[in-house]
Amino acid sequence: MGKEKKSGAYPYSSGGWGSLKAVTTILLQEKVPLADSQVLLDQNQPDGFMCVSCSWSKPADPHTFEFCESGAKATAWDLTAKRVTPDFFEVHTVGELSKWHDHDLEEAGRLTEPMRYDPGTDRYVPIPWTQAFEEIGAELRRFAPASVVFYSSGRASLETSYMLQLFARMYGTNNLPDSSNMCHESSSVGLKEAIGVGVGTIMLEDFEKTDLMFFFGQNVGTNSPRMLHQLQEARKRGVPIITFNPLREPGLISFSNPQSPVDMLTPHDTQISTQYHQVKTGGDTAAILGICKRVIEADDRAVSNCEPRVVDIDFIREHTHGYDSFAQYARDAKWDDIELVSGLSRDALEAAANEYMRANAVMAHYGMGLTQHRAGVQNVRMLVNLLLLRGNVGKSGAGPSPIRGHSNVQGQRTVGITEKPELAPLDQLATQFSFEPPREKGMNTVEAFEALLDGKLNAMINLGGNLVRSVPDRYRIEPAWSVLPLTVNVATKLNRSHLLPGERSYVLPCLSRIEIDRQAGGDQAVSMEDSTACFHGSRGVAEPAAPTIRSEPFIVAGIAKATLGDRSTVDWDAWRDDYALVRAEMGKTWPKMFSGFETRMWTPGGVVRPLPARERKWKTKSGKAEFMVPEAIGEDPDMPERVPESLRLMTLRSDSQFNTTIYSLDDRFRGVKGSRMVVLMNPVDMKKHALAQGDQISLETIADDGVNRRVDGFSVVPFDVPVGCIGGYYPECNPLLPLWHCAKESKVPGAKSIPVRVVAG
Template identity: 55%
Template sequence: MAGKSQQASDKGSHGVPAGGWGSAKAVGEILLREHIPLAGPSLLAHQNKPDGYMCVSCAWAKPAKPHPLEFCENGAKATSWEVTNRRADRAFFEAHSLAELEGWSDHDLEEQGRLTEPMRWDSTTDKYVPVTWLDAFEEIGSELRMLSPEQVDFYTSGRASLEAAYMYQLFARMYGSNHLPDSSNMCHESTSVGLPESIGASIGTAILSDFQNCSCIFYLAQNVGTSSPRLLHDLQDAVDRGVKIVTFNLLREPGLERFVNPQAPSQMLTGKQTPISSQYCQVKNGGDIAALFGVCKALIEADDALKASGMSKVAGTDATPDDVADAATVAFAASIAAADKKHVLDHDFIEAHTAGFEEFADAARNYEWAELERVSGLTRDQMMQAAHTYANSDAVLMVYGMGLTQHIMGVQNVQMVANLALLRGNIGKPGANICAVRGHSNVQGQRTVGITEKPGLVPLDKLAQLYRFEPPHWTGHSTVDTCKAILQGEARAFIGLGGNYLRAIPETEAVEEAWRNLRLTVQIATKLNRTHVVHGEIAYLLPCLGRIEIDEQAGGPQAVSMESSIAHFHGSRGRAKPASSHLLSEPAIIAGIAKATLTKGVVPWDSWVDDYTKIRDAIERTYPETFKDFNKRLFQPGGIPRPLPARERKWVTANGKANFITPRRLFPDFSSAASARDVLHLATLRSNDQFNTTIYGYNDRYRGVEGTRRVILMNVDDIDRLGLHNGQIVELVTAIAEQTKRSLPGFKVMAYDIPAGCCGAYYPETNALFPLDHHDQKSKTPAYKLLPIRVIASPAAVRH
């Protein structure tokens, strides 16, 4: 049914498999570079183990029965980066002004090592100088009391624990603010908005055992080899038992093609590789809805053909499948009938559990194959092959990542995945669910305990009862809203619990300039980054313990908790000696600021800091169904499953049904300026030498990039068509019709296996190209995966 071009190739873009000796070498190099060749391996032995600490990198689950080494290359890099013996101490800050540090790269700032003591910006010297914790808390509290709560934003990155996040949101609300933007706004907010309308769950429904029970996996727009390599073990196990993996992705990523398991001696010694994808569909940027509509169209029309064949006998007519379908569809239907199946779709499930099917089915029928091929970049044969695999699989697991969510139509992308799952009842049964692969290690969990700008998602009445205050009920700022408030001068203070906000956001140059007008900037962090050296009128840098470090409080060594991508809560216990005796834990810092700021409410801040079990008790009192027996089960092997009604086919939606939601169109309606022939569609990418905004190095061995991150990956035909050449230095220019010109010079053209009309470049280096309003209208997730741009030869290149 499929030609050679439609099958997964046996060779990645640069002939490098995921894992293997490349990963082993990279782990050794980072341990040596951070000067922890002996301490590092000892710590890594406890990473993601039931009684150990959760990785500070990705959010993949801690299995009940871990592998001997339950960490990946990027996890080892994250751990080494955190427990490095390098220090950004007072001597470092004495030697460098902040104006000087603004000229440093992200990599070089973080490479200075761990922060060691609280610092305050001195305007006379333009340097950070040491300050006592008490003085820091008192001035921050004094400044906050002089501001209106509507003027203060409380940002959270994805690394803070459930305990810290619960305290942080409580502090913000007791202060009077619902401005709680977080990193989820920039990654999977499209999931949090899209899935509730479809299935009544704000997160994916999959659990780890689904990988063991599925008969097929549809893998969509997620680079497993770079973003969540431990998931490769689950994919490999699935392939070994005969599961077909159908991949839809812009680039041919090695992790989705071939894997050499570093923990399998037979593979390491022989070079044997596990092929991951049985079919690899290289979708055009922004073509995911069209591709999935093609799969759905094939399924629906084949079902129509089977139905017509059965109805002809019942109605006594001469109707045949050929009257309602073409030859390809008839052949598809015949293959289903030959397997003694009466339907392609699960009509019993659709009838009992869903709404909106007929409208969606009609939309699928009405799309012409030529249009679906043009937008998706796939052939009809590819889409029908995927549909055939799907129809012949009893339990299909849907896995997707930010390649679907960070789009102008991100919510509709997510809902399209749900539509495909609903056609054959692939939600709420073993092996058949939706797995939304999250990025940062607790970004999902923070939402679970109240980090959200949407007051309707938080039990405000319960908080009011427990802590005797009146919470604000107005809608707060998302990340995009916070940027707008800073640009418009409405925001006066920014408190950051981790992260590198100024690097992560769109419209970076304009927001950075406006950032300097803030009255107060406070950053709680472990290492130095860009957001710390660009500052407000008063700026504090407050160093905290890292998750990997021993957290000794009055009640003894403390443990914290996180939520994984598959909605399980896990305990985490630090093992490393703290980087400095002056560090405080995140809960202690939050409590210190809260006590210096608040004049209302009743919260046992000091008791909570002494003993984190009391914070977890408070979390359980606030969310009793979600966190039942939280402390008792904290280190339960495999984690504590979060209750999700959709896993049991109970749909917490307005109509009590799972809903087919029909996308309004196949592709964003960009302006005419973005439709010109010389415009390409840019997707931002991560290298295998980074995690989010943290840059470990300048090589990407999976893509053959060495020594730089300023590259633009282009199809060779586009390079020729635009009069460019491989290796040429070019300027990237945003091609959306706006008055503001956004451009970035100094990028090198790199010929790459990417669909024509598309291009790729690294995040966050290209964030400045993205307008602030370039986001999904419902979720406000920045559309980092799809931006019209022009690639223009630099003047210097033209002269030569």
């Protein structure tokens, strides 16, 4: 196919001078001294620190500048010279701060001392660390463990996560939701059902051996830009890349490498996608089904003509279960239905299938565009179906590749952060630490907030993140959060969750991963797992923002000791002083993964996590890789999407954003400046609703649950998005997302397809 056209909103390649300018801007904005900015040279290096934003793999032979624009922004955000001291809270009440924009709250700077909310003055006031731990522990001892939730964001290290899950289980609960519940839990469920492991199977070395790559619903240009290096090298070898995404994202169209003199000093760039299909929001199952149908029909013709098979029939017979049922489903599917739901033509889907049939080793990368749907697990299973047809799991250069957005969200699950007791090594923990872990299922994130709304929660221990801002149904959640008996927030910066204090509320400032972690046992290092299931050590290099800040392991150990007392067999003080003791216990819990980890964690390129599916060993119910027959190819039978005026809203992140952290109100890739309250809309839909660029509108959710969900103050922006689909920013659009509108099996919020109507402003 010809060269893909660039986005009209941003008619340049991703990377290049635009990226360098953005990095310079954020360093100046945060007043990062020149000396501190040099820590970027240690980012993602073998003996340096892992990036605090995305979880893309750290290569064994890294570039000198092994960081991207997004990673540099995250680092600058933590290295800021700005501070939020107790004096800040003497000037600003919580009531005043609650009126600030989210960007301005974090922009105020790094938190420096532990604080407790004082309802009499409506201010946070400083409290000594020991007193904070004692008070929190006393509160937790008052509550039934089932009424307490221990939430963790994806930034926490393997060591911190291991400590937190052990603390929670010794306390008596499996209420251990984390940020994976909000994004890739659909992968964890779908992949485990299909191939026996809940993570992807590719590694960096597979990029050198692949013949074709698919992308589904993942914006590599802003969510994992370092991956563009591997994509650029693959494209230079002539590897086709086929993209399915509702919006035309610059990072998936072309790339200028900021580290290449040729790319920077000439008009040269690399075309990334060789086919770009703007699938309708929620049309992914239908699109994948169309490709599968073409492959199976071609195989049927080959059988009839006594020609070589198109599907890998030897692999299917030896390694899979359920092929015949799925193949018949695909044969029976009608092209008219596939085209209607996917928004793509039969010719387009057959063009993708033809490339697939020519390739011998195929990767399928995907993000939340597949997982954050009511049919999120089905989407993942369908993608695996496509790979299984031609044996593209468990061989070099091939496999499913879920791209995680948080730096250690995958690793947290690996070391026991899960509400599902069957996924945790409870028997081993019981033996290892001489206690009886709870066996009841805990709450995931959606279930925790359902319990909050029902008045069944007493405490939220929030390790990182901005939980109130990130969840669905925010207008219902915020009042319930603000009357909780206890909230504990471990954070580097002030955010919205801190400004809804309940009866007792604490904000505990923690070190960033970038900073030197000095403990009684010496300078400490931590570890995490990347998207390719490799473990890496990480060592901070910058001076801490304040001497009064404590590390996440220190804080978890302090609360655990104060809460559990003599009930615990763990020497929390020793663990706090020397994280090697934590890693030694991890090695006892999972010897195949972490035996000898203390020295292996610094292996260039990482320690490879054992994954049976890479060796075509299937830990599934049947003992084989499982094909799945989809329930339906439509997006969501539970929502009234047939209302004539309905539009499908997908929530988006900007290029100046990491999860709920907003670095700037601009989004240069989409041509948006100065505001995030915009709705991206196809001109056809604008005409249908009699709207012009810049018109003010409101959005209302179309649902039959009796709750009025409406957000006002949006401006209309014409954009190249499929007819009937619109885009708006996360978390601004979260009030429109019902808490119950989530993936049926994984409970991941269905943020990528929310039926809404336009209300004129």
